[in-house]
Amino acid sequence: MKRHVVFLEVEGGNDKGADGLRPDTMPMVNSLKMFGWTSEVIFYAESKKEEIFQSIVENADAYISRINPGNLEDESSYFELLRNLTNQGIIGMERPEVMMSYGAKDVLVKLRDTSLVPTDTFAYYSMSDFIANFPKQLEKGERVLKQNRGSTGEGIWRVELIDQNEVDENGVLFTAMVRCTEAKDNQVQEFVLGDFLNFCEQYIEGENGMLVDMPFLPRIVEGEIRILMINDKPVNVVHKKPAEGDNAFSATLFSGAKYRYDTPEDWPILISLFQQKLPMVVEILGNYDLPLIWTADFILDTDENKLDKYILGEMNCSCVGFTSHLELSDEVAEAIIKLVTKNKKNHKELEEQL
Structure with a gap:
């Protein structure tokens, strides 16, 4: 050697x-x-x-x-x-293959049959699937769309139907107005749904193009919790609280989120949950060796018994750093x-x- x-x-x-x-x-x-x-x-x-x-x-x-x-x-x-x-x-x-398994957004769809990800999470690899399914999901409530390889919140959109009556048997009408907030800067824009669907084509077309569609989790305002892993060991936890504001949901520094650095011991329930689920995650994602440096981001939700539960929002391993x-x-x-x-x-x- x-x-x-x-x-x-x-x-x-x-x-x-x-x-x-x-x-x-x-x-x-x-x-x-x-x-x-x-x-x-x-x-x-x-x-x-x-x-x-x-x-x-x-x-x-x-x-x-x-x-x-x-x-x-x-x-x-x-x-x-x-x-x-x-x-x-x-x-x-x-x-x-490890980068694509642990670093692409469709990891959420691969894990949606586990308790870590909501079952109504979808990946769209073609505009036809996106146009057919997204209006049906939007009728049920606010959604979050995530492009496959974006960073710093770019191409991550919170989408809300403005008038709940603008629906038919196929879901939200293409002519309905939607309120869209991009995580990059929490800026709000209003679109006709049909125009917004066409706007999102840029995220689906091209090499590795894809959009993930999952329910919006309102408790994101309490903060996103990022576990920093070195191989199979949690070494650091970052609590990222979005800036104040009615539509603010971005947990990036650029958008004004406040970061707090904790130890894994400060989050015993989350760390225990993730370590318990890790063998299952490895198996589902292809049984590759765990990445050297990688992260898993979680958002708080509430289960049917009104108890806290953690939802996986993203994983990354392509070029994770530990500058802080x-x-x-x-x-x-x-x-x-x-x-x-x-x-x-x-x-x-x-x-x-x-």
Whole structure:
């Protein structure tokens, strides 16, 4: 084993520090060094794909992707590089299939038969399905639409029918007025439903296009609770309370939400619930190894007995950071070494069997 890890980043972007890197990358590099490993940062560029491939295969045991693939001009080409690397025995953190399982919004639909997600949660991969089903769901109450790969609340819409009488046997009329609030900035716009449906085509068409449709949970005003995971261990909880306002529901800093950083011990019921459900989640999502760094976001709801219950609103693993808690770098480095060592051992045993 080479005991060498490559961190993949891209140049530019508003997530970089003065050194041009994500603020939590060098802490991981330094922590790996403390444990006797070496590492380096390579900036991904489409034009250097073959050069990057050769360098990683020759010098490294593993790569760690620090890139949001949805922001790349050609996501599929980047995924091709990552798949080619893992085909050569490089340990991927994360592999494309893991990113798509744990990082895409349709994870909610995969889990809707569990107690973590409402059963009336849907994914639309075509405009025909969206047009046929969404008006029926909207008739039942406020809905939230989420584009597949958005960030910072972009393409996440709270949708409310203004006049409850504008319905027929097919659901809300296409001519009905709807009040729509985007999580990006809590700005409210009113649309004719038919126009809004056409507006949403941008989220459905194209590579990996898709919209998730789920019921709006009013208790979002009490805050969204994000669990930060290092592999199978909860290490931090962020309580994100939306800004005050009648239509405010966004839990992003940009929209004015207030963040509070807690420990897992501050949320014993939620942490216990999630750890209990984790084996089931892993099985449903394909039995892949859990991501290195990932998050699960929850919103409070109320069950039929008027008791609190937690609803999963999103999971992410594509390029999760821990900038607000850089002291976690040693723990992350230990997890990296453990995962690489375990996977290398498994590969060796498999080769010996063949």
